[in-house]
Amino acid sequence: MDISLSRCPAQNKVSPVARPDITEKNVNQLFKSDSFRDLSVQRLSGAIQVPTETFENLGRLGEDKRWDVFYNFEKYLKKTFPLLHEKLHLELVNEHGLLYTWQGSDEQLKPILLMAHQDTVPVAADTLSEWKYPPYSGHFDGQFIYGRGSQDCKNNLIAILSSITSLLDQDFVPRRTVVLSFGFDEETSGFQYGAARLSKRITDIWGPDSFAIVVDEGQTLIVDRFGRSFGIPQVSERGYFDLEVTVHIPGGHSSIPPAHTSIGILAQAVTTLENAAEANFPLELRTDNPFYTLLQCAAEDPSTEMPNELRDAIGDPQGTSKIVKLLSHDPIIKSLFHTTQAVTIFQGGNKANALPAFANGLINYRVSSTETVAQVREKLINTLKPVADKFGLKFTAGPKPGVGEPPAEVPEYTLALSWNNAALESSPVTSTDSPTWSTLTGVIKHVFDESVDGGDVTVAPMQIIGNTDTRYYWDLSPQIYRFGPGRDRHNDGPGGIHDVNEHVPIEVHLEAILFFHEFIRVFDEADLE
Structure with a gap:
């Protein structure tokens, strides 16, 4: 086969240049230390121990007490990340939606938006005997952290907050504003209390088409296919x-x-x-x-x-x-x-x-x-x-x-x-012909390239199998991506998402922290406008 004209998007590694001291202290030292590994286990395990189940038969917000579990989760985040809550502005949207703003120094730069959801699917009572460890124990066996929400998607949420905390510890001040949006009804259909209200509030503040990039949960980012590593940021959903x-x-x-x-x-x-x-x-x-x-x-x-x-x-x-x-x-x-x-x-x-x-x-x-x-x-x-x-x-x-x-x-x-009214058309497809795609590709390769045969990551767009809260954010940016930062090889299967024995490898969680840390730094330096 002769392919004379490449149809695969071009890609080059992009690493942060400013503040090499942060690279040395965080990337080369802190993130590789046993103490940070232990702290990361503690943070994610604690988040799992706060149940945040949502149900299809929930009543109205403010009337059904089952929504009140999110007060406990908000308290946990404030207790676990005190510096972040001191430095970032937190607005509560529709009672439980968490909207954080890390104000940048250059208002001319479009902000970046990182998403996750606080809620999880319920644990069916008739499956409790099938769990290796209690579903809200956050048990760590030395390799995996077990519990409902460990994969979907408290892993991403805690990784985002951990990465920002590490940057704050080094007195990092972004040029480009960073916005975090954490909904609380992603696992239900028809309510539109969480991400739907958050997106409206964000639009009221920033306006349409106001973000350089939006990133939400998705399938594992780094997978091994055809004898080599691929990065598969998902650019659309069904x-x-x-x-x-x-x-x-x-x-x-x-x-x-x-x-x-x-x-x-x-x-x-x-x-x-x-x-x-x-x-x-x-x-x-x-x-x-x-x-x-x-x-x-x-x-x-x-x-x-x-x-x-x-x-x-x-x-x-x-x-x-x-x-x-x-x-x-x-x-x-x-x-x-x-x-x-x-x-x-x-x-x-x-x-x-x-x-x-x-x-x-x-x-x-x-x-x-x-x-x-x-x-x-x-x-x-x-x-x-x-x-x-x-x-x-x-x-x-x-x-x-x-x-x-x-x-x-x-x-x-x-x-x-x-x-019901939760029916959704297929999403717009994010273009790979953009400086945002090139920058995202570059930071993926920066974090995940390995010096072994087939270890250099080829980044290619993918369609996500499920659906995400990005359905409410289409008007905020044409550059929307979905993925779970980490290497699939650390997993021993699908990870029990929406099933018994949900668990996440600690290595995947640490890779997610590193990725969001470097993602923020690289996009802070990128010329996207």
């Missing part, structure tokens, strides 16, 4: 849509059952959706998919360990369908090729001898950039209406009432489709 399917027929005693109960009809509806998924959401790789750029970067590098058949397909402008065929055996890569569908909740019945009148299922969709939420809905309506017709049921489809409004009633003999 859309999001939840479909609820409800069946309502008369209940009764189980000794006089109909041919199909509400649960049976719901099961057929779900089976119909799963059987139609391949036709509804075919696999496709378009050349504007960020993953295609990553593949080009890998193929252009002769040192990558890549099958010739795949390398040739990547070099062929008409080879995308062959790439899909060669790579779709990997479920993670496959998910980047289409809208995904996952049945995540199935409820019905509460007694062995009672026929359930209602049965409910929830199906989660991550919408490909190749289609809209409306197009997905239309496919699902067309797929499920014949099920209602088959069982002689009325068929309805429409949005749910808003938060705090009374739920809509589903009449008897009805199969109903509904959705």
